Amino acid sequence: MNLDDLYQEIILDHGRKPRNHREMPDATHGAEGFNPMCGDRIKLTLRVADGRIEDAAFTGCGCAISQASASMLTQAVKGQSVGQAEDLFSRFHRAVTGKDAPEGDLGCLEALLGVQQFPNRVKCATLAWHAMREALEGPDA
Amino acid sequence: MRTVTTLYDLRAVRAEFPALGQEVHGRRLAYLDSAATTQRPRAVIDAVARMMGEDNANVHRGVHALSQRATDAYDQARSTVARFVNAARDEEVVFAKGCTEAVNLVAHSWGRANLRPGEAVLLSAMEHHANIVPWQMVAEATGAQVEPIPVTDEPTLDLDWLEIRLRQGGVKMVGVKHVCNATGTVNPVGEMARLAHQHGALILVDGAQALAHEPVDVQALGADFYAMSAHKVYGPMGAGALYGRHDLLKAMPPWQGGGDMIRTVSFEGSTFGGLPNKFEPGTPNVPGVVGFAAALDWLVATGLQAVREHEEGLRRQATQRLEAVHGLRIVGTAPGKAGVLSFVMEQAHPHDVGTILDLHGVAVRTGHHCCMPLMDRLGVPATTRASLAAYSGEDDIDQLVEGLEHVARVFA
Structure with missing residues (x-):
């Protein structure tokens, strides 16, 4: 287990200064991710128009991994179609749980794959992603 | 010249715990998670193995030799627990899976039979979920109300509030943990029992964290009910007990039905057995209960007072060491504390x-410690908790501090 793989500089940076960490009054979709084991709570909000994610943001607090993952998610899906975001979710999820080698380019998200070596931290990295999927599958989708 | 012989033989104590001799991630294990569960000494492991490997038979059923041995061991264990907490009679001890089941027994048996709409159960705001959720379920069924007893920032309980609330009337039960698992606060259980009784209420004490660290005398404390978990006091998981005052237990209806708890059964109706069988349906966890008794015997033999003094000295020393770590703040500064160092960075x-400490071989608990209302009150979503036991030593604290300094470097 290598700590440097888990806490890469980009993760520490997103953890310290999460991007899109704000409320979104005109959100069209939203869901809360809650990890009852640790009490980490993330509220993810999206503004979707014509099948495209125009804006993504989150609030809540948690560990460096969950915050960095949420922050990087909002950057990654902004501007993508709903279909692209859902595809990214499944590729990221398979890669982070160690099921598959990453398919295609995960971009910055590859920095989060260090959690593979730390099974009890995988949930931290996927918290915001599950919230995004729930938000997209919600009644407004 | 007088020789001082109060030196605590830490090395000898540790040698009795096989799990402590291992390495984790290439480092010696510094087990600082005893409030979650303690490790088990060889005496307990052997007692459980003997029960399974030699005396194994069902209890209270057979006339054969093994059944008699198993029954004797089981009944002997009840006496051991009764003596440890100074119960007036053995049958005041009802075996259960642990504190959670013990609290559920009181809530579902006593609570459903005695709570009326509008009456109140007061629970300290620092309670573990195990002493909140069963009462909420019973309140829902009976129309009674659950109200939190406020806590200060330290946290300690607001006894003035308690007294005023009790005086207003309608309170039937007060629930409180003897020692707080999240912050180490030792609550003034005796004083609370006196207040509750003055106003016609009963008191249920969750003793999960206390049994291994504090003297427990249920009669001196005035506890009506006292819940225990074996695995927090060097015994096996899945075993524990409820102490209940004899007249209360006698008047309470059974809450689970089955074999071993009945006097007669017919399809027209059944009659129930006496204490404690009425509350112990089905085949019990005999190896667990025997291990529980072996754990209490081990603690008495090691010296309750000596263990307590050792832990207290180490806790004071560790508090100072932790306060010197950059960015660290201790959560839980009550004047009376036992064995727990909770902190945030x-x-x-x-x-x-927690992840970085694990790589240093240090086992701690991180999270809300099953005390979400308390965490909300203290304004922290979670803490890191290092907790002490008879086998904890300065080297564990050295390793903890080394790990925390590493955390401070990574997150500089």
Whole structure:
């Protein structure tokens, strides 16, 4: 287990200064991710128009991994179609749980794959992603 | 010249715990998670193995030799627990899976039979979920109300509030943990029992964290009910007990039905057995209960007072060491504390702290400690908790501090 793989500089940076960490009054979709084991709570909000994610943001607090993952998610899906975001979710999820080698380019998200070596931290990295999927599958989708 | 012989033989104590001799991630294990569960001494492991390997038979059923041995061991264990907490009679001890089941027994048996709409159960705001959720379920069924007893920032309980609330009337039960698992606060259980009784209420004490660290005398405390978990006091998981005052237990209806708890059964109706069988349906966890008794015997033989003094000295020393770590703040500064060091670091979330400590071989608990209402009150989503036991030593604290300094470097 290598700590440097888990806490890469980009993760520490997103953890310290999460991007899109704000409320979104005109959100069209939203869901809360809650990890009852640790009490980490993330509220993810999206503004979707014509099948495209125009804006993504989150609030809540948690560990460096969950915050960095949420922050990087909002950057990654902004501007993508709903279909692209859902595809990214499944590729990221398979890669982070160690099921598959990453398919295609995960971009910055590859920095989060260090959690593979730390099974009890995988949930931290996927918290915001599950919230995004729930938000997209919600009644407004 | 007088020889001082109060030196605590830590090395000898540790040698009795096989799990402590291992390495984790290439480092010696520094087990600082005893409030979650303690490790088990050889005496307990052997007692459980003997029960399974030699005396194994069902209890209270057979006339054969093994059944008699198993029954004797089981009944002997009840006496051991009764003596340890100074119960007036053995049958005041009802075996259960642990504190959670013990609290559920009181809530579902006593609560459903005695709570009326509008009456109140007061629970300290620092209660573990195990002493909140069963009461909420019973309140829902009976129309009674659950009200929190407020806590201060330290946290300690607001006894003035308690007294005023009791005086207003309608309170039937007060529930409180003897020692707080999240912060180490030792609550004034005796004083609370006196107040509750003055106003016609009963008191249920969750003793999960106390049994291994504090003297427990249920009669001196005035506890009506006292819940225990074996695995928090060097015994096996899945075993524990409820102490209940004899007249209360006698008047309470059974809450689970089955074999071994009945006097007669017919399809027209059944009659129930006496204490404690009425509350112990089905085949019990005999190896667990025997291990529980072996654990209490081990603690008495090691010296309750000596263990307590050792832990207290180490806790004071560790508090000073932790306060010197950059960005660290101790959560839980009550004047009376037992065995628990809960803290937050301004740079890093407890989960990140826990992961880095694990790589240093240090086992701690991170999270809300099943005390979400208390965490909300203290304004922290989670803490890191290092907790002490008879086998904890300065080297564990050295390793903890070394790990925390590493955390401070990573999250500088």
